[in-house]
Amino acid sequence: MKQGAHANQGVHVKLNLFRFASPAAFYPLAGRLIPWFWALALPSIAFALYWGFFHTPEILSEQKQYYRIIFPHVGAAWMSMWLYVVMVGWAAVGLVFNTRLSFMMASATAPTGALFTFLALWTGAFWGKTSWGTWWDWDPRMTSELILLFLYIGYMALQSAIDDTRRADRAAALLAIVGLICVPIIFWSINCPDPTQCAALHQRSSLEHVERNILVAMFVMAFGFWMYSFAVILMRLRNIILARERHASWVMQLPEVGR
């Protein structure tokens, strides 16, 4: 009797853990979370821009105001790399547990990651033009970011090329995992084309040497970008859920779907 109850409890806990793995359960939750993430994202980005533009010291000479592009640039570069890891994480979870929602999460993450990669490259080009006098240089970090963009595009291209959703999800997931394994090798080979020495145009950066106000603006901006990613990824996820589950009865009953 007692053992039976225990077993039941075990099942109960497990069900709770995986409850939101069902698109039907996660769809309304995502809908409730999105406004919160927007509420965190927009003020943070606005505050970071204000603080970065008006409350940071002139670390360089008066003319070198261009350094302020660092605030969107660094945040975007961080997010571009982090979102790739997030995407691969969801893809791996999907392959292991065979949960549809994880694959949807991975494919919802890819466009936002690609967007941040592009943003980092673009702001980097502006910065490069004013400080190095060139839009593009084959600097290791810039090249790595470009390759990261190619990896995102490869993932999205493979997924959209396959009509069968299940195969598309799993094939793209495998590609993303292979990509993540290759990423350190690729980045290292770009950083050190000569195995005996490595060179970089970017300054060796350490957070300890950055002035505190700049650091605050940078981190708040990165936080704002992160919350923005949550908001748009969840919104895209809801669209993907609706598109893929359009024949399910719970979708038909949604007020926003109504016919």
Next chain:
Amino acid sequence: MFRAFRTVLMRDITLAMRRRTDVFTTLFFFIIVISLFPLGVGAEQQTLRFIAPGVAWIAALLASMLALERLFASDYADGTLEQMMLTPQPLAVLVLGKVAAHWLLTGLPLVLIAPLVGLQYYLPPDATRTLVLSLLVGTPVLSLIGAIGAALTLGLRGGGILISLLILPLYIPVLVYGAGAVMASGDELGNVQAYFLLLSAFLILALIFSPWATAAALRISVE
């Protein structure tokens, strides 16, 4: 297990020998690309010598990639691939056999023809030797990594162009160190050992992981 490997290897080579054009198409693609560059950038001896490593390696990359589409396509079309997946032998071993045959038919000819590149681009004998050796170590890595892409895009419309999108970024390390080795061999102080150690490391890593990933990709594509 070794017998299964050898059977697949011999089968693929026999099949290719019955239709030799496929082998020669890849080879001539390589030669044509190599021969077009001097027409595009001018036949100045210094320039050619300078761009030779990069051009030779990129041509090898493209040639081995073009051949990838055929790696599983015909077996997929006539159902042999499904039969292979049903055999008791591990799929990764069979995949390794197919990739080995593929390399012998498309990669090895490039290695053997590489001295011609040395002649066309006025490379000194040392650099030519390094080019041949680096291709010898590097092209199997290309075939192994490419097999994953070929398995993922099996039977898709426009699979060939899609493979290049997926696989070319993953070829970068081989390109960097393969071309780097040839360039370093031209220097006075050139020490190419480090490059070859890294290329061999890639080969070992690819030998271990790629057949396994390719087998997983085939299971996804065929299921």
